Amino acid sequence: MKSKLLNPGPERTYAVVLEPGDEAMEALQRxxxxxxxxxxxxxAIGAFERAELGYFEIDRKDYLRIPVDAQVEVLSLVGDVALDGGKPKLHLHAVLGRRDGSTVGGHLLSGVVRPTLEVLVTESPGYLRKTWDARFGLALIDPAA
Incomplete structure (x- = not known):
């Protein structure tokens, strides 16, 4: 993983480039x-050699795992970083393009980069916090926190 600060503020903007073999969620969390x-x-845009997406089943309060065991284009990867228990926590969703032009999408659980993932991260001077919502079994952004 390589990164460069493009704009020091007031909103810091970074270019982060992941390399072949990098696991996207682990690298971006670090x-x-x-x-x-x-x-x-x-x-972000780029490609994965394989990935795992999730579809959140509210009744189970857990993700249905969707394995993607093929090379795919990352057509769109969007999300946020907010504080959860005082630590940064990623929340990313992806739309992945298959060889035949079909797509699959969901919550990004993991993705192994091949050949690259080009990521732009823009940090606000404020902060966001997540709080636990027992109704769903998830920590969700709480603007009042």
């Missing part, structure tokens, strides 16, 4: 901690 991100928006 970056979020390293840069002390607490209110960021994330967008």
């Amino acid at each position: 970056f979020a901690v390293q840069e002390s991100l607490n209110a960021s928006r994330v967008s």
Whole structure:
């Protein structure tokens, strides 16, 4: 993973480039901690050699796992970083394009980069916090927190 600060503020903007074999969620989580991100928006394009997406089943309060065991284009990867228990936490959704032009999408659980993932991260000077919502079994952004 390589990164460059493009704009120092008031909204810090970074270019983050992941390399073949990088696991996207792990690498971006490390970056979020390293840069002390607490209110960021994330967008990216690139490709994965394989990935796992999730569809949140509210009644089960858990993700149905959707394996993607093929090379796919990352057509859209969007999300945010907010504080959860005082630590940066990623929340990313992806639309992945298959060889035949069909797509699959969902919550990004994991993705192994091949050949690259080009990510833009913009950090607000404010902060966002997540609080636990027992109704859904998830920590959700709470603007009042």
